[in-house]
Amino acid sequence: MEKKLKLTKYKKILVSGCSFTNKDYESAHNPNIDVSWPKWPEILGKQLDCEVINLGFSGAGNEYISSTILDNIDKYNPDLVIAAWSQSQRKDYMSHNRWNNILYDMYGDMEYFINKSLRTYYLMQEYFKFKKIKYCPFQMLPIYSINSHSLLKDEEKKLVSKIILKSVYHNKIDDSFIGWPCEKTIGGFTIKDEILKGYSGEGLKYQISEMDTHPNKKGHELIAEFLYDRLG
Helix, strand or coil, rough: CCCCCCCCCCEEEEEEEECCCCCCCCCCCCCCCCCCCCHHHHHHHHHHHCCCEHHHEEEEEEEHHHHHHHHHHHEEEEEEEEEEECCCEEEEEEEECEEECCCCCCCCHHHHHHHHHHHHHHHHHHHHHHHEEEEEEEECCCCCCCCCCCCCCCHHHHHHHHHHCCCCCCCCCCCCCEEECHHHHHHCCCCCHCCCCCCCCCHHECCCCCCCCECCHHHHHHHHEEEEEEEC
């Protein structure tokens, strides 16, 4: 059942993220599956009756997400900005004016990657306070994992939590960040774990296939519903 449109002040939403946000996502694992269903930003835009600029890009890391948002603020003048943060170990770079990415940066360690992202999260938060633009960040995927489709092992989760807790940015991230501090063991959550129920068990109902862990049609609807309830 379609949700009743909310009367909101939003006329334009600017969104950036990784493949979980990309409106033109194609499944490399299951190329035979039609994945052209509306993605969560487009669903949310319809529910809120506003225009959506979706900059999501498959494989994107947090440098891409922050850069594309900042580069397009003055171009689009959005009323609401949503940052669907990706994994900290990804590397983004530009060549011939085109964005490219590597799923695991070979230079650095877990603590460096995580703090690099937390620094970006804090700077973005303060920037939008200064600009007085409604800003909604959240951790779409685990902030760190060995590869983009793996569920962190318990020991890795403990290390991630420890790094977040001792970071100088831990207490600087405010309530605008949905699910902060983005790790269940210390009271936070990611969208993949909380809304899409992870990578196995119940989570299989909300992903394209066992091989392709990206959200299926129902998964995108769940993400949009979750955000709609918080942003309306």
